[in-house]
Amino acid sequence: MYRKVLTPNFVSVLVFLVIVLVVANVSITGAKIYEPNNKTEAIVSGGTITGSVRFPEEYPDRQKLTITKDQAVCGAFQYSELFVVSEENHGLKNVVVSLLGAKGKKPEAGMATLNQKKCQYVPHVQAVPVGTTLEILNNDGLLHNVHGYLESLDPQSTVFNKAQPKFLKKIKQTLDKPGTYYFKCDVHSHMSAYIAVMAHPFYDVTDADGRFTITNVRPGSYTVQAWHEELGTLEKTVTVTSGKTAEITFDILPGE
Amino acid sequence: MKRFLSLLTLLLFMTNWAYSQNNNTGDPWRGTPQEAFLNSEIVATYQCTSCHTVTERGGTVGPILNQIGNRRDDVWLKRWLADPQQVRPGTKMPNFDFNPQQLETVVGYLRSMKKDLQTEEILAKNIDLAQKGELLFKEYDCSACHRMGSEGRFVGPDLTWIGSRKTEAWEQVWLKDPPGFKPDTFMPNFHIPEKGIAALTAYLHTQQGQANSESQQWEFRTNFFLGNTDHKRGELVFKRFACWSCHGEAGGGGVKNPNMAPDELMPALKKTAQNYKKNELLARLKNKTLPKSLDPRQPKPPFFCPDYGNHLDESEFNDLYAYLESFAPKKSKWRFK
Secondary structure, eight states: OHHHHHHHHHHHHHHHHHHHHHHHHHHHHHHHHHOOSOHHHHHHOOEEEEEEEEOOSSOOOOOEEEOOSOHHHHOSEEEOSSOOBOTTTOBBSSOEEEEETOOOOOOOOOEEEEEEETTEEESSEEEEETTEEEEEEEOSSSOEEEEEEESSOOGGGEEEEEEEOTTOOEEEEEEOSSEEEEEEOSSSTTOEEEEEEESSSOEEEOOTTSEEEEEEEOSEEEEEEEEETTTEEEEEEEEEOTTOEEEEEEEEEEOO | OHHHHHHHHHHHHHHHHHHHHHHHHSOTTTTSHHHHHHTSHHHHHHOGGGTOEETTEEOSSSOOOTTHHHHOOHHHHHHHHHOHHHHSTTOSOOBOOOOHHHHHHHHHHHHHOOOOOOHHHHHHSSSOHHHHHHHHHHHTTGGGTOOBTTBSOSSSOOOTTGGGTSOHHHHHHHHHOHHHHSTTOSOOOOOOOHHHHHHHHHHHHTOSSTTSOHHHHHHHHHHHHSSOOHHHHHHHHHHHTTTHHHHOGGGOOOOBOTTSSTTOBOOOSTTHHHHSOHHHHHHHHHSOBOOOOSOTTSOOOSOOBOOGGGTOOHHHHHHHHHHHHTTSSOOSSEEEO
């Protein structure tokens, strides 16, 4: 009796431990890979640029996307990732903020993940160093195709278009050109994702509060660019001083 | 017990009979290569029917495959399946990474999915030329790729209004040998006999929107007037008249332009409303616009924008203009400071 109860528990604890170890290891190596600067630059003591992208008092509601195909897996609708706005501070998620024309140690390319979960790309927006190997996961148990474009959804901008049939849980794709990759699934036309591929280490993607932080920036004057899939780009200039934090805000206004 | 047994035999007999009846009068695809393909392991694994229709089942993204064997040969099929982007850059068809053995299997199925074409029989019928053309249109399964009214796919141009935008002479030259006319076209040579081409051309040339069925027209009108903004209605005009078949989806351009040098694309319509005054643009749309010939010694450019003045009324033109206006860069309700 005692053994019967204990054995599965023991196994699951073991499995849990292994998972924890693996995840911890991955995140540690991940941190190492994405650490943008080498030690000498840290000694120079760079500055930090931080801030937010935000809507005014009035902001758009989260849109609903109607789904007409494979509803058993995808559901009847999904919430759009286009405008994900914080109720507290009206910050906008999924904006790529980067320094334009910055020179820094070329970031070491590692791995990144694009998951297809219930016919939705996760994450919707991310930024990675150039040369990153993207692991594209499919646990939906149905056919997706991963149609990658560079800079626009014009068919002529296609970089690759790979099928990911239901049995193929993982495919790999190297992102070897700097710029913004657009992802679409032609089987499920509501799916979209964006990956900003960076040639330098000075970038961030805004979090759920619309905040970003770029660290270890050599003192000087810079142009900071915010990019959003629908709003396009906005540039601002900022001066970074050694050991200090410069704060900037990108404001969104009603159109026209 | 005896009674039970006889009842059972009767029941068995009846189900058997019902089954055979069903077998005789039911699914016309039963036992065909198309059905074999549908039931194949390839389709079960790779879900080709997510995008392709076979025997009336499947998605609407790619061409209908019922008669793929009539229009593509092994060499083409292998080249296509091995790397679709190489054959048609930008295509929605992904690379499935088939190994040589799988490739052979898939091509085997596709090759067998064909029809014994009754071209001569149709041409020998005692009906008028355009009617023969209509039958040939079905016989060659043109709607596998082309839209006609509410039928067919959107792989090639929408043909609902073809009669008002192409000359008969052009259609004849085109149908004779599409890749000969335009080497990078996706449309294969169907090797249609001369008389068949004449019939198809006669049929196509009569197509000026009437393939949109009555109910579709009505649905269109209802959508048109019920609570839509000008530019939303304009979008319906744009779709209904298949403007996209030359100017790209949502006026995005990107369609190859055979009037020009081989790699020239149709310009996007994004700046139309900025570059033309309203009157100027509407005048252009109402009358047939012939593009300027770059080389006067060459034959006249084959593509032109039809005279929509005969097909649209004033309010439709206004809405179309509103739609073109909406292409101006700032589409979002929101903008950066």
